Amino acid sequence: MNLNQLELLRALQETQFNLSKAADKMHVVQSAVSRQLQLLETELGSPLFERHGKRLLGLTPLGERIMAEVDQIHRAKKNIQTMADDFRDNRNGTLHIATTHTQAKYLLPVPVQKFRRKYPGIKIYMVQSSPDNLINLLHQHQADIAICTEKLAEDDSLVLRPCYQWHHVAIVPAGHTLTEGKISLERLAAQPVLTYSPGFTGRSAIEKAFGEADLHPDIILAAADSDVIKTYVRLGLGVGIIAETSYEPGKDSDLVALDLEHLIPASVTKIAYLKQLYLPSYCCYFIDELLKEAEAKRT
Known part of the structure; x- marks a missing residue:
């Protein structure tokens, strides 16, 4: 052998x-x-x-x-090589990040920019996929870290680092009937709803909120991408339910965001990596920058 x-x-x-x-x-x-x-x-x-x-x-x-x-x-072999590279302060290589579209667009840009300044010789390879597949990429050693909201807590072979807590908002065109009066799950359920695909960006929290209220919203469109949802809200297809971080007041000034913090449970975006995987110093630096960026967004 x-x-x-x-x-x-x-x-x-x-x-x-x-x-x-x-x-x-x-x-x-x-x-x-x-x-x-x-x-x-x-x-x-x-x-x-x-x-x-x-x-x-x-x-x-x-x-x-x-x-x-x-x-x-295989993991031991990978760890040994990574330890040796880290000991020599090797600044060449690749950082493999597995994440969703929402995190790639709204959380990662500043940390990636800072990482590139500190480690210009290390390439960044980013894969955007479903949370289920992100976990598979970690186990297949095709990703060093995964960043998303759903599914990670179900795998006990992962180290989880809570990154930031967030809520959903409902988005509607200006003048929509929901902009008047108090927003409620009952009023939302009476409208055509556009939101995330199952398994993406807090969809489980949305389902939990409506389920506990014994309501069955008519979800006419589901997508992984917040921008897609906003596009079809603008076309008048219905009410969008998206992550609060995905609503950009400058770019989305034609839409009204209605806070759903009191109606839908908070979601937590997490950073995950394999428990038995040795993380090189550059990867630890990137995780630290992600946590700093998340903290900056909260303040």
């Missing part, structure tokens, strides 16, 4: 057990992948993959247990 064979197992898992793609990932020919896998299974005395002919379908029970150990070995 050698380290390359264990790396091969990870490559196969990351490519959904595709021998050709795993070979490309390992920079070898496909026959070499098949041969190394055969040698490893022979040494262990048991197959690691379920097969249909030559096609790999998935891991056997033994394969599942071995992959858990391989993940630890």
Whole structure:
């Protein structure tokens, strides 16, 4: 057994057990992948993959247990290299950030700007996706940190750093009927609603508020992007419910924002990273800048 064979197992898992793609990932020919896998299974005395002919379908029970150990070995290897780079104060590399559109647009710009000034040799790679996929990116070591509101608390293998608390607002065109009188969930539920897709930007808090009031709003449009919601509110499709940070008084002066703090539970945006992952100093610096920016937005 050698380290390359264990790396091969990870490559196969990351490519959904595709021998050709795993070979490309390992920079070898496909026959070499098949041969190394055969040698490893022979040494262990048991197959690691379920097969249909030559096609790999998935891991056997033994394969599942071995992959858990391989993940630890891979993480240790990554940590060792990161520690060595950090010790040498290596200022080249890449910071991988996984986040949602809302955080990328409204929270990250200032911290990214400060990071670039301090670490000009480190590239920033930003992936915008759903919270579920952000967590997967952390586990696949394709992201160093994830920043979002939903789902992170469900994974106990993550370190969570609360970043900032925020509320939702309802947005309507000037002169809309909701701008007169006291806003309520009942009045909102009587209107066509445009808000976030399930799993994005506090959608669970919105559902909780209406559910506890036994109300069923007519959500006619759901999107991951606040700007998309604002666009269709401007077209008169209905009332938008978005994060308060997404309402920009200067750019959105044609829309009226109605505070929903007393109606919908607060949401908390969090920073997450793997518990057993060694964070280099430049990553810690970026997290500190995120927390400072979040604090500045609160004051």
